[in-house]
Amino acid sequence: MKKQLFIGITLAIISFSLIWLILTPVLFPVSRIDASISAPQRGFTAPGFSLQTPQESNHSLSDYEGQPVLVFFWASWCSVCKAAMPGLQAVYTDYAPNGFTILAINTSHQDTLATALNYFQSQGYSYTMLLDLDGAVSQEYQVRALPTSVLIGGDGVVADVVIGSGVSEGYLRARLDQILITMEED
Template sequence: MNKKQFISIAITIALLSLAWIIFTPVLFPIVHTDALQTAPHRGFFAPSFSLTTPQGDLYTLADYQGSPVLIIFWASWCSVCKSILPGLEAVYRDYAPQGFAILAVNTTNQDNLSEAKAYFQSQAYTFTMLLDLDGAVANAYQMRAFPTSFLVDSNGKISDVIIGSGLTEGFLRVQLESLFTQGED
């Protein structure tokens, strides 16, 4: 390649780059919308919701104002969910007398209702199972993986978000001790 060809190619690349910089905002405008929302995370108030149990009892998140609550989104086909729920039962039994609650929100729109109910009953869990029949609550929490858990403090703020298998019995106990200690201050 001679010097003239090199200069010609360099100028062409420079002109194409300049054109790309100038026309990108025209071809790909920035979209501003109120519909975009930030996923709930630590320090945010937990989105409110009302859901029913398999028996038809209505529960709302506001029912738990003043007490810490764990909201866990799960499905009966999720092996990780099934592996962490027994540890949650042990923590629930120990901390329920202090006001702690667990709301196991079954993402029923992505699950089989009869299998979910059968699994939950077969394990004899004593915390509350709720049905997100249309996925609206999972969408409000921008749930993208199973399980996803939100630990909400007594003021309704999210103190932690745990995705996947990180929600262990020991981890939850440490978090609850911290929340209950903060509540005493």
């Protein structure tokens, strides 16, 4: 390629790129994600739900407005879920005084309720166990693997979605610290 042609093409590319860079905020303005849109994805409002505990007490996500909540989908046959749950208990014990709640939603439509309940009670977990009997909430949260953990900030917006074993005790403590600091600043 001749030198003049290269310089011409380069200047055209650089000019276009610079204009595109400057015009991006004008042509494609960043709109804050619409609060009315709910989706199980970081940045969106967490989809609302209302479920019962094994003792038939009703719990809605909206009951915990203003508090950080971990929605944890699990099943008694899921060894990865069971491996994570003691860690959740430790974090819950430490952070419950700050308003932190864990809603451990048993995917009861694909689990044996008696086995799940027996396991949960035998371990002495003090956070709330809820039953997704028809799988509607699991479907709403697009749960494709267990465990799926959705961490929701005090503003009801999804802060993180973790699929699998990633919801470790250390991770949860670090994220909760960040969320609580943000809540204090607001």
